[in-house]
Amino acid sequence: MSLLAARGITKHFGGVTALEDVSFEVMEGETLGLIGPNGSGKTTFFNVASGLMRPDAGRIFFDGVELTRLTPPRIARLGVARTFQISRPLAGLTVVENLLPGIYFGSERLSGPEARRRAMELLELVALDGKAHWSAHDLTMWETRLLELARALGVGSRLVLLDEIFAGLAPADIPETLDLVRRVRREMSTTMVVVEHVMAAVMALCDRIVVIASGRLVTEGAPQEVVRHPRVLEVYLGSKEVPDAQG
Amino acid sequence: MRRRITLVAALALVVAACGLAEEATTTTTTTTTTAAGDTTTTAGETTTTAPPEQLVIGATLPLTGAFADTGVFVRDGYEAIVEVVNSEGGVLGRQIELVIEDDASDPGQAATLLEKLITVDKVDLVLGGYPGSSAAAQMAVAEQHGMVYVSMGGHMASFGQGFNYSFGAPPLMGQWWYKGFFEFLSSLPADERPTKAAMITVNNPVGASVREGTVEDLAAAGIELVMDELYDLPLASAEPLVSQAQASGADLFIANSFFPDGVLTIRAVYTLGYQPKAILEGIGTLIPSWKEELGAEGDYIFSGTAMHPDLPFAEVDLLRQLSEERYGTSAPPIYFMYGATWVGTLLQAVEGAGGADQDAIVAWLRSNEACSFGGCLTFDDKGLPEAYSYLTQVQGGVPALVGPADVAQAEPIYPIPWGE
């Protein structure tokens, strides 16, 4: 059964097309990879799905509810969480405090000691519990990625949108991170949409892949099929004429 | 306003006759600043001989901040008179010490500091603050502590608060401001008087009080008020207001303004070629820089005052002398004169009451005529003298005293000779 359904999502920035009539579905429990060249509209899709941007046309449904009419906090309360491509820790707060808003105001809405317990559990899950009382400012880049992941899980585990959490990681860190994401998926039984450039991670994690280029859907299917698709090879190799629509 | 020889008047004559004034300038003026405050102690040579008998007068004035320009003249007036009185042996044989605190032009600070002077410094007497907002705030404090408060007061409403200890001597009374002008109008043949008036007023307590009196005076004079606008400070541009006045066809233009807005307004009158028969202006023309900033355009503007350097009273001669010494001009600044008058009135009442007992001073002021530099005043139960105002008109850059006739030093020029 589909948990998330995008129908004809279109978004332009001035004259530049970020998304043009993009439709696909995410099934309950699966991990979907969303790939495409830089500027193909992946992050824009996340921004639309999390309510930070309104599409010019089209709608996104989550479990039957139309997300494209809701504000970001309402969407979060449904259990849709995301990370950011460029990590955005709440730098002035401690690591554990970074998790609290999502736990308090996300889909679970815990409070008091229960919320703190939950925050510590999630930090443990991403192995940051030792730095719970550090300032988020002092974390390494990898650690902030983990923090973002834990923070997203705190909001709710029904659907997590992961925006390039592998980008820029040292190759040595990748297997460990992969294990971690798998563990999260298993323990939280969460549905995921993964925007990723590190193809090894995509192939290892995803059940299905959606490819977009220049804001248009190219193809979708199982990982092994998709990477052999001629159009996919073309857009990845001939990506020079792809306009930059990152906005 | 009857005049007679009084304490100050006598002093004036003595000083003038013996040339003591010259000596006064060489008399040591000690200024001590103590940790407790910006305390200026002004005293003659006998200060230290009998300190226990000193009479201490406390006051706060705006020595810094928005009203500092005029505030320092009031202080000078206080100090100058105290100096003269001390050099003449003080009041009731007691030397006078002035303690003046700077309230930085803040009415709240003025009230707090006055209360400090009364309760911490335990001054024997207090004197008024300036401007009206500060005086209004202080009147309540003085009343509560049972201290006589001789000052400009805080406009008409402040004298309607049922205060027993406050006296306006003379008050700076907005409601009376143009009385002299309307008296002058009534002396004119009916067909020469203006028929329509346009009025603009600064939207604060000072403007409101002037406007209130003017509305009544206009109605009494049968002049139609065809435009009546308020404006907030700072005034960005006076052209819209003046242009509206011009369009209304008013032949009397009244600008109840302060200095900067008054200057802007008059300049707009010239720019737009508005030519009413007469222009009344609030308090701008009394500021010496009126001439500096406006030049010939500042001429012919009427205003009012309760005090004027050209008043033909013998007492004023003393002020002229003191002004010559202090400022090198025989025309004492008007706020210097006010300060001198307030302190003169208070000291006269102290002498009359035979001491610094506040209730005795009140009793004396209520039952006697207090004569100081502005003439003689009797006070009603609100602490106000009878309504009066002198008429001034800027002539050759200087606000000349042009009315009423018994004190006038120059003829009013009416209507304004536009284009000459």
Added chain:
Amino acid sequence: MTQLVQAVTTGLLVGLSYAVLGVGFSLTWGATGVINASHTMVAVIGAYLGYFALAWFGVDPIIALVVILPLFFVFGWGFFEGLVRPLKKRTRVVGLSSVVLTLGVALVLESLTKLAATANPRLLQTAYTSRSFPIGPARVGGGPAMAAVISLVVIAALVGFRQRTYLGRAMRALEQEPEGAALTGIDVRLTSGVATGIGFATAGAAGVALSMIYVFSPTSYLPWLVFTFLVVILGGVGTVLGVSLAGLFAGLAVSLASLVIPFVWANLVLFVLLILVLLVRPTGLLRR
């Protein structure tokens, strides 16, 4: 009809004075991120210098600009190097800290001006300030007319500078992409210093212009600052043309409003307009 023409004329003249104050403020804000609350205090000092040039040396304030402009340019650059750069080293986003920092500077300058020139209000008196000219049925004073000329020259010079010169274009790049600009080889430090210098110089010119219209005193900077804020928010940061139009718009709005509603409410029209504009376009009227 006469009144309407007069209102439009006056509105435009007053608007130009807001505009000339606003453009430099907006330019510095855009290029350096500094919201210079002392901008109008600098203008007040410019007004004083012009005033005393005339009063003491008989030099017309417009001639005095020959000295004021380079002098203030140097002050501005020094201000950037001495105060803004240390601040920028501390915090990446200087917006609000810069308001407080420059308010401090304004307070110091205000007090020093008071000590040097007293708090007495001043108005410039030249041969042309007491003349007036007819414009159709309306009349314009010589002072406001001259102020308008100065304002227009300053605005035109700024527009030209930003379009035609390398540094001007660098400033625009800094406004749009503060971080990207550094990568493209723009000397951020030099460009920011020059932008602040130009901001100060235009403030000096604006002060001279305003001294021909308004009575000014050391405390005038506060009301001037309010109107500067207003037009810059209306027009948008870093847009010379936007701010100029916003200034004219503000002047006209107040002037025309006072024709139909009590004068005392006219400024409120402006405040309400500002809030309405912000509701629709949170980054200013003409900002893309």
Added chain:
Amino acid sequence: MRPRGRSERTIWLMLAAAGVGLLAVPFTGMSIYLMSVAFVVMFHAAAAVSWNILGGYAGYESFGHSAFIGVGAYTTALLLSHQGLSPLLTAPVGALLAAAVAVAVGYPCLRLRGPYFALVTLVVSLAVSVVVVNLPGLNVASGVFVSRPAASPVMSRFILYEAMAVILIVAVAVARAVERSRFGVALAAIREDEEVAATQGVPTTRFKLVAFVVSAALTGLAGGIFSWSRGFLDPGDMFSVNLSVLIVLFALFGGRRSWVGPLLGALVVTLAREFLFIVIGEDAAQILFGVLLVVVILFMPNGLIAAAPRLLRNGARR
């Protein structure tokens, strides 16, 4: 933000004791003048602590808080002079009206961030003053006389002191409760990154407005009692831009993370100003004050609390 246990209760008890102490000080025979100085300090502290709920916790620095002081002040002053109602009764009405103004202007203003918000609140405070001063039929522009709280001078100052002390205690209690609440965490998240906060489920628009309204109401409450001390209200003073800026400075100087900073900032700056003013006069004090602003921004951007020894900081944030 550790689990609420005995230590938390102890801290509240300590604060309550401090509050009682504050209320009790005048009974030790405090002089009228000291009471009036303490009154101003407490007024500044209450305003700064209230300002900080929006400006410090949520990071929306208002430069127009004198609007709320003015609304509170004129509400109580007019009700006192026209209806004879004591500000002790009507100060809450002033707080409500200040809150209403905050609701009305909050929605458009809170869409703006950082300096834009700061500047637009400044403009709004001027707009509010124009409206209040020109309210038809109330003649506010002529000034409002405010009769003193009691017949005796000592009693007057005593009542003012106690009333402002209560308001300061309320402001601190509210501020501290906010800090420790989920709401406070949400405001901190908004301050750090509003978009992230929104995607975490924080109803940012609503919470910002609530913070603005609470801040405005408390400020209005303080303004309502403040006007009672003035005797005469001149429309120019209550809505002054200087007051708005001063409030920001208190918080900035002290530090904005907790209520302690603005309180300390108000205390130190007010007393220092008073002292400098007495010792070197207003003009020189003004120059030093300006230099102080520059120094604070350049050398102690996180305020006195952060600059002070670590021990003090731990004490404040515990």
